Amino acid sequence: MLNEKPTLKSTGKALLYLLPMLIITITFNIYPILKSFIMSFYTKYDFFRDIVSQYGFDNFKFLFSDPDFHIAVKNTLIFVIGVVPLTVIISLAIALLLNRITWLSGLFRTVYFLPFVTSTVAIAQVWHWIYNGDYGLLNYFLSFFGVNAISWLESPHYAMLALIIMSVWKNLGFNIVLFLVGLNNINERYYQAAKIDGANTWHQFTNVTVPLLSPITFLVSVNGVIGSFKVFDEIFALFNGTPGPSKSALTIVYYLYQKFYTEWKYGIAAASGVVLFFMILLVTVFQLWYSKRHVHY
């Protein structure tokens, strides 16, 4: 059966199995991809009656000259640069420690992973409270070190940092789990061989663990970059439905949301979605190219 050639009969049968999935994905995944691209060229559009009276590049021209969009792209990149390296380094360190203990390691993993399963909106409320300038827990702890009270969420200088700290905290557990899988897959014999050659713990780490873990590290980084490009829930919840003080946490998806949902400028919103698409495509193409060449398997 498996190696048989497809026939009309077998195709018909397969179609019946695929049909429910196809109806939904074609309507809500495939068609909207094409539609987004087309919509980004709508310049005069009556959405209620679905009548387009003019197409053009105006939406993209608008984006490239809109200072808000520049801020959004810049903030998104700052967010990525802030979140991804920190998350990768901290989660790798914790995974290494967890991998080398036996007692209570399950309990630690449970604790570190907990933020992943909890609602971003709910968790952002408690962070909002922790960041409170007058009564917040964070300023209280910082006061021990002689740091003056910081208005984390009201000051444009600190809002992005506050967002990054919360996001790193939320993402750690997921990456720790992936690193633990990677560490478990490293054959113990490599370490034994390294020990026989007289390698100390540090040399074992740099010469065995790091290269053999590189596919996972690379994957975690790329997933982190793509995920961080799409940040939205965290911002909306942490800054109570605003893009932060003086737009200091305005990102691309937040920009898309504003243009679409509050300003009803569908064409411009669609165009910003297309820009996001190409940024992610660029990362994905880089991933394919790089992992073919440089990642040790």
Add this chain to the structure above:
Amino acid sequence: MKRKTAIILRYVILVLGAIIMLMPFLWMLSTSLKTQPETVKIPPIWIPKHLMFSNYVNALKEAPFLRYFINSVFVTTVTTAGQLLTSILAAFAFSRLNFYGKNILFVIFLGTMMVPGEMLIIPNFVTLSQLHLVNTYGALIIPWLASFFTVFTLRQTFQSVPDQIYYAAKIDGASDWHYLWHVLVPISKSTITAVTVLQVIGSWNAFMWPLIVTNTENLRTLPVGLQAFTSDAGTNYALLMAASTFVIIPMVILYVFLQKYIIAGISKTGLKG
């Protein structure tokens, strides 16, 4: 001696890390049981004098959180069950049946997985408003009744089941339909549980889509309802923390009991990229 110090050092770092990870949760729980004056005490109080369970009752009174809860349960259940059904059927076709266009279709679907979902919100909103589904349960559920990611994960598992089992079932006179539901699905139970739990968590916590397609209180899910509640609660953090605790508790319970499957699911699917 040196070895012992290293072990102790590891535990010290891990315990400190665990404290940082747990602190927001403990702070949420602690604040949710305080009186309002206690919430703004400096230095902070961790264990309130009287546990104010009434905060929970008051939060549930101030906003229709029970309604939000029922909406969340309903949307999560229907979405997960529906997505599982469409995905099992499709994964069977991709792993067991031969048909024209199989490879092309599979490649197209793999390609769609890299498209950011945020980009699809606008055309999907337009489609749903043309179908007069905006601000209905349909809008919350229908677009999520299929996921190629789930199809892909299940297909991998189905393919790992040896061919011999399939032929043995055939010889016994089982139809493909019977083989799928009585042999393949039970064998793949652990993967199916993993994708189910991950989907439940995803649906329960979903925010952007429900925020956009609902505009009446009656249809809000818990995260959207909680966000709306923040403006009502104002500076009453005890109430807000009680409401937040109420939102996360179901997933924390689910996590404690099904942790094994969640971690296994992440390990399996997260690594495929």
